[in-house]
Amino acid sequence: MDFQLSDDQRALRAGIRELLAGRFDRDRMRAAHDGGGGVDRALWRELGAAGLFALRLPETAGGVGLGLPESVLLFEEMGRALLPGPLAATQLAAGAVKGAAEGDAVVALAEAGRPVGHLGGADALLVLDGEAGGGRVLSGGALRRVVREAGPVRSLDPGTPLWRVPDLAGYEGEPLPDGARPRHEGALLTAAEQLGSAGRSLEAAVQHAGEREQFAAPIGSFQAVKHLCAGMLVRAETARSAVYAAAVTGDPVEIAGAKLLADEAAVGNARDCLQVHGGMGFTWEADVHLHLKRAWLRAGQWLTAAGAEEVLAADLG
Template identity: 80%
Template sequence: MDFQLSDDQRALRAGVRELLAGRFGRDRMRAALDAGTSIDRALWRELGEAGFFALRLPEAEGGVGLGLPESVLLFEEVGRSLLPGPLIATHLAAGPVKGAAQGEAVVAVLDPGQPVAHLGEADALLVLGPGGASRVSGGALRGAARLRDAADPVRSLDPFTPLWRIAGPVEAGEPLPGGERLRDEGALLAAAEQLGSAARTTEMAVQHAGTREQFGSPIGSFQAVKHLCAGMLVRTELARCAVYAAAVTADPVEIAGAKLLADEAAVRNARDCLQVHGGMGFTWESDVHLHLKRAWLRSGQWLTAAAAEEVLAGDLF
């Protein structure tokens, strides 16, 4: 059985990378960071026009008609670029939530007991529950706008991800079709973002190790730095195998394992990348700390390590 990417999948990944590099390259990313902008509505609509959110909708419904493996490739590129916003929830809500597929609506995710990211910009909410998922739109009895009035901002690790905490219970909205699968699919797409971040910090570390000199030699020639970079590559490729396999099977147990491996790869690779960069890596001008903060935050979203371990333990016993 051939598990290599097809030519169409490679072209899809390359196209998304080119789009994000042109519309959210480092200069624009830094400008958005300095301006405190977490969601660019123009870019959101451009992603919608490119089929980013409607990728898995049937062609008869105006979508692209592709599957979960292709979505994983898209979100891997998102993780590389540090593109902010509730892209996963909007992608999953395309179709049921009006305007989500076209990038006209921003859909945030509400996981009871957890802070809500990007609530201030949300037009609708994807509410996760034990029995599935439902939506709370702007026109609902307790719509997104009303929830914002009852929520308090929470200090976030990631400067690109504003957080809000909602006091009290949230009334369930209209159940979404296939809602029992949305948490698992969201966890897999979050793992794909972590994979992209892990791959990017590996590249950053190797590039810096090859150009930074100490004692007259590139620091990449030193054994300790070689070991750090090699460990980063191993973690990335292990996570890649798990994420890609889970995208094919869509098995909740494999998704749990993929999320665990991808979370570890993203967080530990960012930390090791900081070590390779030395004191420079801890400065605001470096992008390494942004990957670390996003990886820390993302590891607690959709499926935490404790919840993933429970899934794996339940499968074993």
């Protein structure tokens, strides 16, 4: 069996990377984070026009008709670029929320007991119900009521504004179609974003290690730095194998393992990248702290480490 990417998949990945390079370069990324991390509606619509949110909708419903593997490739690129916004929730609710498939609507994610990101600019709310993976969508008057009762909270990630919302158990919403698995699929797409972030942290560490000199030699020639970078590569490639495999099978147990490994890779690589950068890595001007903060936040979304471990333990039993 051939597990290499097809030419079409490579072209799809290259296309989203080119789009993000032109519309969300480092200067725009830093401006977005300095400005509070709100969703850029113009870019959101461009992503919709490129087919990102309608990627897995059937062609008969106006979608692209592709699958989880293709979504994973695109979300990996968006994680690499640190693109802010509820990307996974919007794609998963594209068939249930008017305008989401085209990028005209933003769908935020709500999980019990956790703050909601990007609520202030959301057109709908995807509410995850329990650990079984079901979900419903709040919009219109129900969403406006949630917004009225919500309050902003300080966010660890400057690219993700957060709101604390009331208990949503009593709010009626539109159920997702039968067979939808928002928690599992959202966890996989978030794992792909973590994978992209882990890869970008590795690239930044290797680049800095080759440019920064101490004692008349690049710091990358020192054994301790070599070990840090080698460990980062192992984490990223291990997570990549798990994420890509889970995208092919769609198995909840494999998705849990992929999310666990991708979270560890994103957080661990950002931490080690910060160490390679030394004192400047702790400054606001360096990008590495943004990857670390986003990785911490994503690790608590869709499927936490404790939740993933429970899934894996139950499968072993």
